[in-house]
Amino acid sequence: MSLLHPYFLVAIAYILFFSVQEVFGRKVEKKWFWFLGIYLIILVGFRDNVGPDYGSYKGLYIYSDTKSYYSIFMKMLHLEGPEHLDVEWLYTLINKILLNVFNAPFYILTLVIAIFAIIFKIEYTNDNTFYPFTFTLFMFIPNFFVGESGQIRQNLGTFIVYFAIRYIKERKFWHYLFFIFLGSGIHSVCYLFLPMYWVARVPLNKAVMLLLIITSIFLSPFEVYRVFGDFLTNMASDNMLVEGFNGYMDESIQRLNGGFGIPEAMMAILTFFLFVFDTKMKELYPYYEYHRNYAVIGICFYFIFRNNPIFSSRLAGTFIGFSYIIIPNAMYVVSGGVKKMIYAFIIALFIFNFVVFGFFNNIKIGRFTIELYKNHILP
Template structure:
């Protein structure tokens, strides 16, 4: 069993301290959440050869300078330019400007991406839960290491979309479309969120949710996603980055052939919370229905794409990231005794994820251990 670097343990202890306060005391001032964000920006933005795809992204950074601005502009218009762009136009443009104009070292790119991602993450979390520290702690392992420190393109793109939920609530279609446009310029998977402006308001009840989930489980062995051909491949694939993801998020042969693993357990937990607290959440939590609809889509997508390790992590993960906010939010609508039980369950999951992440190859492959983690400015 490997141990996370103390820098990450400090972040966990900090989140736990304020999590207890916000759940059992009073609301914590947002400035303390921003202090956490700044600290995480330093950890991920200035990392040195840390993260499962660090080398791949560094290669893309250098290669981006060979692309012309005209080709980037044509890619933005979804037209073909003289140069073939391996990744999306906005991400390529950020790379090219930093390297071509400022001749910046690679850690400047990771810093810029980290600042943007953490900003949108904080704003989204503050907008959608009364327990931001608890939710961030709950999602920290492994999502911080897979997202902010790993698949930085999809992570940034999805958090831009998460941030744009505020415009669904405000019914500002053009604002929402603008942020979808930006997010898809970072990662094409964000196009999947385009219909959510309308789907978020579709009325669902427990019967409809159950039927949709059962149908998805039934369809799982048939791999119906293959009818979409290269369309989904282009959304989920990062070319040279796919190998980095598959090596980092190891999928056992047994699980892909019908076994039961941690992803299935998390889907069961999410489904349990979805059905158990649906009535109370509809009555007491604002805009709960939006997150419920995202959760149902995420669960259904998971089972439909289950036999493909890339689709079931990339495409599904984007939706499930929305829906996990439901779990801490249930504490807002229950009695004091039930709140304590839910909180104890969340902390137990955090401890479980910590042990699993430290026990498997993930922590070493990503170089997050006390021996391997390096930072350009921290000792």
């Protein structure tokens, strides 16, 4: 088993300390969450050859400078310019400006992306849960290492649209559309969130949820997503980054052919929380229905795309990553005893993910270990 660098262990201890306070004590001031965000920005933004796709993104940084501003502008308008862009316009523009105008080293790009991603993540988390530290702890492994430290394009894009959910709540369509535009300029998977302005308000009951999930499980072996042809392929792919992602997130042949693994267990856990706490959450938790609808879509997407590890992780993951917030939020609507049980389960699941992440050598592959992690400003 590989062990995380002490920098990450310090972050985990900090998160756990305030998680216990916010669940069993008084409300924790937002400033402590921002302190965590600044620390994580330093760990991610100044990392040196750390992350499963670091080399690929570095190559993409140099590649972006070969494209003209006119071609980037045409790509923004969804038109073909004199040069073909394989990567979304806004991400290419950020790369080009940093390199072409400022001649910035690559770690400045990772710093800029980390700043934006973590700011949007903090705002989204504070908007949608009373337990921001607990949710952060629950999602820290492996999401922090696959997202902020790995697939930085999709991570930033999805947190831009997660942040924009506040405009669905406020019914500000043009605000929401603007952030979809920005997010899709970073990663095209964000287009999937456009219908959520309306879908988030669709009324669901347990019978409909059960029917949708069972239907998706039944459709899983038939790979019905193939009828969309290259549309979904282009949306889910990261071109030169796919190989790095596949090498980092190991998928066993047995699981892809009908076996049961950790992703299926997580879908079962999320489904359990959906059905057990649905009634109380509707009564007591603001905007729970939005989270629930995202969760149902994510679960259905996962099973429909299950035979394709890229689709099931990237397309379904955009919704699943948001909907996991239901699990810590359930503590808000239950009695003290049940609240302790849910919290104990969250801690147990975190420990399990910590151990699995180490035993599967994902820590070593991503260079997050004591021996391999390097930072441009930290000793």
